[in-house]
Every structure is written in structure tokens, then in C-alpha cells.
Amino acid sequence: MSQESSSNAASSSALASTNFIRNIIESELAAGKHAARRWSGRPGPAAQQLAGALDPAKIRTRFPPEPNGYLHFGHAKSICLNFGLAQDYGGRCHLRFDDTNPEKEEQEYVDSIVDSVRWLGFSWEEPASEALPEGECNLYFASNYFDWMVEFAEYLIASGHAYVESQSAEQMRASRGTLTEGGSESPFRERSVEENLDLFKRMQRGEFPDGAHVLRAKIDMGSANINLRDPAIYRIRHASHHNTGDRWCVYPMYTYAHPIEDALENITHSICTLEFADQRPFYDWLLERLAEGGLLQRPLPQQIEFSRLNLSYIVLSKRKLIQLVDEKHVAGWDDPRLPTLVGARRRGYPAAGFRLFAERIGVSRSDSLIEYSLLEDTMREVLNESAERRIAVLDPLRLIIDNYPAGESEDCFAPNHPLKPELGKRAMPFGGELWIEREDFMAQPSKGYHRLYPGNMARLRHGFVVKCTGFDVDDSGVVSAVHCDYLPDSKSGTPGADTYKVKGNLHWVSAAHACRAEVRLYDRLFAVPSPGARREGDPEDLERDFRDDLNPHSMQVIAAWLEPALKNARAEECFQFERHGYFVADRIDSRAGAPVFNRTVTLRDVWSSKPGAKK
Ligand code: ATP
Ligand code: MG
Numbered sequence: 001m002s003q004e005s006s007s008n009a010a011s012s013s014a015l016a017s018t019n020f021i022r023n024i025i026e027s028e029l030a031a032g033k034h035a036a037r038r039w040s041g042r043p044g045p046a047a048q049q050l051a052g053a054l055d056p057a058k059i060r061t062r063f064p065p066e067p068n069g070y071l072h073f074g075h076a077k078s079i080c081l082n083f084g085l086a087q088d089y090g091g092r093c094h095l096r097f098d099d100t101n102p103e104k105e106e107q108e109y110v111d112s113i114v115d116s117v118r119w120l121g122f123s124w125e126e127p128a129s130e131a132l133p134e135g136e137c138n139l140y141f142a143s144n145y146f147d148w149m150v151e152f153a154e155y156l157i158a159s160g161h162a163y164v165e166s167q168s169a170e171q172m173r174a175s176r177g178t179l180t181e182g183g184s185e186s187p188f189r190e191r192s193v194e195e196n197l198d199l200f201k202r203m204q205r206g207e208f209p210d211g212a213h214v215l216r217a218k219i220d221m222g223s224a225n226i227n228l229r230d231p232a233i234y235r236i237r238h239a240s241h242h243n244t245g246d247r248w249c250v251y252p253m254y255t256y257a258h259p260i261e262d263a264l265e266n267i268t269h270s271i272c273t274l275e276f277a278d279q280r281p282f283y284d285w286l287l288e289r290l291a292e293g294g295l296l297q298r299p300l301p302q303q304i305e306f307s308r309l310n311l312s313y314i315v316l317s318k319r320k321l322i323q324l325v326d327e328k329h330v331a332g333w334d335d336p337r338l339p340t341l342v343g344a345r346r347r348g349y350p351a352a353g354f355r356l357f358a359e360r361i362g363v364s365r366s367d368s369l370i371e372y373s374l375l376e377d378t379m380r381e382v383l384n385e386s387a388e389r390r391i392a393v394l395d396p397l398r399l400i401i402d403n404y405p406a407g408e409s410e411d412c413f414a415p416n417h418p419l420k421p422e423l424g425k426r427a428m429p430f431g432g433e434l435w436i437e438r439e440d441f442m443a444q445p446s447k448g449y450h451r452l453y454p455g456n457m458a459r460l461r462h463g464f465v466v467k468c469t470g471f472d473v474d475d476s477g478v479v480s481a482v483h484c485d486y487l488p489d490s491k492s493g494t495p496g497a498d499t500y501k502v503k504g505n506l507h508w509v510s511a512a513h514a515c516r517a518e519v520r521l522y523d524r525l526f527a528v529p530s531p532g533a534r535r536e537g538d539p540e541d542l543e544r545d546f547r548d549d550l551n552p553h554s555m556q557v558i559a560a561w562l563e564p565a566l567k568n569a570r571a572e573e574c575f576q577f578e579r580h581g582y583f584v585a586d587r588i589d590s591r592a593g594a595p596v597f598n599r600t601v602t603l604r605d606v607w608s609s610k611p612g613a614k615k
Contacts, residue, residue, distance in 0.1 A: 019363040021081070021271065021304055025059060025089060033299065034059060034268060059091030060267045063117065064098045064142075064258070067109035067242070069318040070333045070340045071116045073354075073375070077309040080358035082271055083122040094265055095124045096140040100257045102241035102248075110242070112333070114139075116341040120351050142261045143243040149252045149260055150204065153215055153234055155293050157196045162233065163189055164199040165216045172214075175221075176229055182222035183229045189218065203236055206249045210236050217256075219285060227282050231255060259283045262301040263290070270301045273308040274365065280305070306363045312529040313372040313607075314339040315546055329550060330525070334588075336598050337525040337554050347522060348574050348584025348600030350386065353379040372524065373605045380601055383574060383582040388416045388423065391461075391507045391563040392577040392597075394519060396435040398481040399452075399508065401466065404432035409510060413493065414462040426565050430463050433511040435561040437579075440506045441482045443471060450503035452482060458504030461578070465490035465500045507578050514561040518596045519583070521558060524607065527551040560597075568592045574600065 028034060061082040065075065086093035095117055099105050117123075124138035156162035165172065166188050177183030191199075203213055215234035223229055233256035238249045252260075259282075262270045270283075280303045287300040308316075315321065316339060324330050330338050336347035344354070357378040361370055391414070409431040416423040436452075445453040452458050452468045459465050466484040474480040489496035532546030566575070569585040570592070577583050581602040590596040 017359065017362065020365065021085065021269065021306065021363055022088070024304065025085065025269065029089070059086060059089040059269065060094065060265065061086050061091065061269050061271060062094040062096045062140075062262065062265065062267050064096045064261070065113050066098045066101065066104075067106065067113060068101070068104040069109060069322065070112050070342055072316050072318075072321065072341065073311060073314070073339045073344070074309040074316045075116075076120060076341060076354045077358050077361070078271070078273075079117055079120055079122060080355050081306070081363055083117075083120075084355075084358070085269070085271075091268075092136060092138050093122070093124070094138040094140055094267070096142060096261060096265065098254070098258065098261070099141055099143045099241070099243060100252050100254060102237060102239040102251060105242050107242055112342060116345075119341065119345055120354060140261075140265060141243055142257055143241060145257075145261060145264055146244060146248055146252070148264065149257060150234075150250070152260060152290055152295055153252075153256075154197065154200065155295055156217065156233075156289060157200060157215075158193055159289070159293055160193065160218065161289050162196070162215055162217050163191050164196050164203070165214050165230075165232070166212070169211060172232075176226065177221070179226065182224075183226075185221045186216075186230070189230070200234070200250075203234070203250050204248075206238065208236055210238055212236060215250075217282075217286070219282075225278060225281055227255070227278050228285070231282060255279055255282055256286065259286050259301070259303075260290070263287055263296045267301040268299075270303045272303060272305055274305045274367070275308075276303065277305045279303075305365065307365055307367050309361070310367070310369045311339070311372050311375060312369055313524050313526050313531070315526070315531055320546060323547075324525075327547075329547065336520070336522050339525075345572075346584075346587055346598065348383075348572075348582060348598055349379050350382045350574070352386075353382040356382060369530075372529075373608055376601050376605065380582065380603070383576065383600065385419070387574045387576045387582055389414070389418065389578055390566050390575045391428065391509055392517075392519070392566065392580065392583070393435040393437055393507070393509050393514075393561045394521075394558060394577075394580060395438045396561050397438040397441060397479065398511065399434040399436045399441075399466075400481055400483050401432050401434070401486045402469065402483055403485040406432060408432070409512065412463045412491070428462060428563055428565070429510045429513040430460075431510045431512050434460070434508040435511055435514060436460075436482070436506055436508050438479075440504070441468075441471070441479065443479060451506060452484070452504065456504070457500065457502045458506055459490075459492075459500075459502050460486075460508050461505050462492050463508065464488070464492075465502055509561050509563045511561075513564045515564055515567040515595070517560055517562050517566070517594070518589075519558050519560040519599070520586070520597070521556040521599045523554050523556075524551055525554050562595070562597075566595060566597075569595045569597075576603075579603070 063079050063082045083093040097110060153162060165186055167186055175184045199213060200215055214232045216230045217233050219228045219230055221229045232253050234250050234252055236249060237251050240246050283303050287296060290296045291298055291300060325333055333340055334342035334346050336343055357375055409429045411427040412430045413425040414428050415425050441452045442449055454468050454470060457465055457467045464486045466486045468484045470483045471479050472481040490500050526549045528549045531549040532544055534544050571585050571587045571590050574582060574584045582600040583597040584600050586596040586598050
């Protein structure tokens, strides 16, 4: 599916509510700003290659992950925003790996990020067609621009805008000043252009150890904005890079590399999270200098900040997620309890749910904490539409129908989707021994209990009305079976069905036909809304760690009885198990004939009523 041909999966236009970024784009379009845009890189053999492939008069956004971890729910917000804007304005969104730091980046992360963005319903290929023989493939790696970044750095040196610093990191820190006081100039600040160029070349040739020198932009040590006090732009790192191998031993700093990546790719709107607002003056300074020097053409990309997604009951910091995986609090990056996109997929959260969620939470510049239940409600809403209904008994108790003909069975019919009669009905075998939920029987009923108890009648959903005649207990006094008689003329869908008025309506599966399966009941990974936050009024709570708030009941594995239609469920198929919630056949462990199901979400929110929960 391409960005432009996608119809339902990733199309947000139908829902698109306005936001401040859309407003900016609308007013620019009205002023004709983007029609005049041209590719902005200086022509060179490689530059022309990139330039030729990029249609200049388009809105261009980018999603720029660093391949040093798996994508999480916060990234989904950024992906939906960037790809969504490009779609809405007939533009393009680039998937660009911001792989300028050789130490933490790995191919495994690159692959998983590509998969997750595709899974969310977005893509970066233009379909090859006659009308468009040379379609764009908007997948980029920042590390492919290292040659240009070095060339641009040499230009900055030559034009007096950068110098080689030979103080230690410690000394640089000490002279940087504070938030309230300016910094002091480096003794190396006035090196000649020749000396600087020579040193930078030698840095590139590997003549110096890590940390011996850095290249700094020459801006203003007295600036009120600490980011403009001669920030480092290149450092020495004798490290192998996942893409460029051992070719380089100098690597650009993120704040230097990022604006250049945007400009080379003709990005119109470089959308990032709020913490980069203080970096914007440097972003603009750098691109202005390069444009002045004729290395880039105007109009230049503009950086726009929005507030990041924060969700209650989870953590979204990469560092913390890595800790949870490394310390084995979860089973891996795709553990269904983790707020990673690979985890969400395994959990059964539909990609459409993330797109709808992104639309609902909107985009703004003010920080906020979104209730986790909003995400869950959105997932329920999507699943309610898409998931077929099935029956599963999770906590089984045997129901024996003493007056049912021994050894016989018959079919009952249950609708696959109450909202979509066109999906038809399926047969559910009924027989003399069934499994029902343990909670659907009480030897001594409490007030208002309408399900099975001795002497009471209840309907077996889509089947017959039964009357409870007694029960068996095992040696420890636990109920081991319930006995009843069925009313042969009460079958659902027959004229007799309405003659019996009963209040209880139970689900069941036939013991002779049901399929035994592993079911994993997942719940929230953390037990409190703000993991690691100090508890109010508890002075002893200084050392609180987010791991102290892990929910000990976040996973329970059970053996359940499923109706036979579930036996051959395909991996990733989602169902509503009636009365229980939404479940998905695990994409790794489930097999046709031996399904394994994960609980995606319960039918109703049980968390907002818990003590300590915020509503
Ligand atoms: P770090 O920089 O600490 O490694 P990161 O979460 O910023 O972590 P990146 O790979 O740099 O990871 O993020 C890619 C993009 O996703 C960035 O543009 C970033 O702004 C955006 N992003 C990251 N976290 C969130 C979030 N919680 N909400 C919205 N966007 C986010
Ligand atoms: Mg980042």
C-alpha cells in the first residue's frame, strides 16, 4: 500500500480534526509557499541522485527514529502525525533512520522499526507505474549523508563558523556557563582556518584518539541560549557503524546532523517533541549559514514542536523499557504487556486502534497525561466492529444434563457478529456434558443471583433452558459438577424458546467437542498510574523506583475450553470471547489445531474503580 493509494487502512483524512500544525500548513499553502520549493542541496553526483528522486513541490515530513530500540506507543503518535499530514496534503513522509551514533545502533532495531511502521499502515514506496516510472522510495539513512556532513563542516570552518576545540570534555563543561550566566571562550577559538582544516582532516584520518578534539560551531559563548554557546558538531569515535562499517572515525552530533538531513531530503516541516524547542535557534542558524554559502537553497525546512505522548500506567522511556527487558521483568521486546508496538501487536491491539487514538488525542504544545483507559476504549471500539464473537470457558465447571440422550449431540447456531448479520452464524455442538464458568453456579445463591443454583432455571445461550437439579462435591468440598435437566422444547430460534422466561443467560461449550487451549490473561504491567512516583504523604518513599510498581498480576496463564470453531484460528486472528473480552491468537506460539490466545483487553474497564486509580 502506498501513501497515496491507501484507502482505508491509513487514511486519516476522513477523521482529520484540525490542529495547530495543520493550521500552519494551510496558511502556507494559501500563501503559495510550497509551490515555489526546489530541491535545496548543492548539485554533486550523489546530491543529484537524491534531488532527481524528490518531487520538490510537495509537503514533506519525516519520522526519524534512532535505531537503538524498539518503537513504543509514543512513536506511534509521531508516526500517525507525520505520515497522516503527508497523506492529507498529498505529500510524502520519509522514514529516516537517524543512525549517526555508531555505538548503540543495530540492524535488529532497523528491521523491527520498518516492520512496525508498515504494521501501523504506512509505507514509503511509490508504486512503480508507467505514469511514474521512477517513483520515490522514501526510506533513508542519515549515515548515507556523512560525506556531505563532513563537506558542510569543512565549509563552516573555511567561512569562520567552526573551529577545532582541544580542551577536554571536562574543561568544555566548566567554561560553558550556566542557565543564568554566559560561558567563557575557549583558548582554541581563534585558531586559523588553515590550522582548523588541517586538524579536522587529521581527525577524519584517525590520527587522534577519541576525545582528543571536537569540532565546534563558532556562535556566541555569551548567548542566553546555552545551545548556541559554540555547540559541538563533530566528535572522534573509533567505532564501527552498522551501515558504514569502519569508514569513519568522526561522527556528527545529532543536533548538527538532523537539520542537514532534513534539508537534504527537502523536508518542509520537521516535527519534533517539545524538548527540542531550545535547539530550534541552532537548527535555523546552521541551515542559514549553509544556505548563505550556497550549499543549500531556500526555502529551508522549519522545525515545529509538539508535546509528546505520556500515558498513565506505563513508562515510555527507552532506558526504562530496556531495563524491563534486560532484567527479565517481561519476556522480551514483544511481551504483550510492554508498550512497544511489537508488544501491542502480539497483545492484539489493532493498528487501526492506534490511528484512531492518535486522531483522538490530537496534537498540541501543552504537556498532558493521557489516561490509559482512553487507549483501551479506543481498542475496544475498533475490535467491537471487527472481531467475530466466539465462546470460551476460562474457569471451567462441568455441567451434566441428566435427561439428555446419552452419546448424542446436535448443533446450535450462534451469530458471528451481532452488528453484522451478513457474517452469518456458525454451528456449536451441544451435548449431555458441557463446560460452564465456575462463577455461573452457586450452591447457595446470594441475593440477586440469577444464574444456576439448585431449583433455578437459566438459559444456555444459543441453546436450551436448563433447570438445576443438584451438584457434586469433591473430597475437599469443592463443587466438581452441576446437574440439570434440559427443556427439549426451549431451543433458541424455535417457537418454544419464548415460552420460558428466565433471567440468567450462560455461555457454554460441549465437553465432547471443546478444544483445550492455553490462554494468557494479560493485564496492565504497572499497578499505579505513575510508576515510580512518590506516594503522597509517605516521607519514607524517597527511593521509589518504577520497578517497585510492577503489577504482580499482570499475566496469568490458564487452560481454557474453547468452542471447536476456534481450534484452527490463524495467528493474529482476533475474537471477542463473549462476556470475557477480546482475544488474539498469539502470532508466535499459536498453531492451527493447537491455538494459544492472549487477552487483548477486557470488555469493560475494571481499573478506574480500583483504589489509587485516577479517573
Ligand atoms: P531517545 O532520543 O531517548 O533515544 P526517543 O524516544 O526520542 O528516544 P527517537 O528514536 O529519537 O527516540 O524518536 C523518534 C521520533 O519519535 C522523534 O521524532 C521523537 O520526537 C518521537 N517520539 C519519541 N517519543 C515520543 C512520544 N512519547 N510522543 C511523541 N513522539 C515521540
Ligand atoms: Mg530522540
